[in-house]
Amino acid sequence: MSVENITERPAPTVADLEAEGDVAADFLEELLDIADIDGDLNLDVRQGRAYVSVEAEEGGGVELLSAPDTVQALQELTRLAVQSRTGSFSRLILDIGGSRDARRRQLERLVDAAVVKLDEGASQASLPAMSSYERKLVHDIVSDRGLTSESYGEGADRHTVIRRH
Structure with a gap:
């Protein structure tokens, strides 16, 4: 690909990032339901990124997903789900059980x-x-x-x- 074909995309707005967080939360809720893991999802926008955190009481199963490699893999899957739904590249950050x-x-x-x-x-x-x-x-x-x-x-x-x- 030549440099001429690369176009700068405008920075996403807060509303775009909030919508991205909503899509990510929907995806993660389904995933947690399938895995029978209890967790509360919190959405935030910080430093031009959507942040999604999954938190739960101890023993809720979230700790099973909080290893760094697992969080990284789930973050990539969540980003792909968001991209599939929105058509835009996602830079969202996923935190599970305080892993970040x-x-x-x-x-x-x-x-x-x-x-x-x-x-x-x-x-x-x-x-x-x-x-x-x-x-x-x-x-x-x-x-x-x-x-x-x-x-x-x-x-x-x-x-x-x-x-x-």
Whole structure:
């Protein structure tokens, strides 16, 4: 595909993102019903994305779906369901049972370990490959700690490198 064929799409409006969240919630409700898992769905719009969270009382079964790889797979399925219904690419974020907060804490620990390497004299520290959303979180964490970061690599091998200013 040539560059001339690529057109910029306008940023989705809050109403577009709310509609995207509704479609995602409908899909997830059906999925939870099929799996006989009790969960409450909460919808939000933040930073130009629809956020859908599934929460439940302990023992409701949601914890069965909260492993990071499972959340990532369900997020991709939900994005495809939204795209199929709306005809537009979706960047929605799915959180199941607080999995996103747990992953952010893991990423903070990874960044902290990288900072120790920098403190010990390394010129840079590379983190493992991760999703674009996780890399964005890492860039935010790194910035909060007064350091710089850049992403390198392609596709599934894309990773973040952290440096001092």
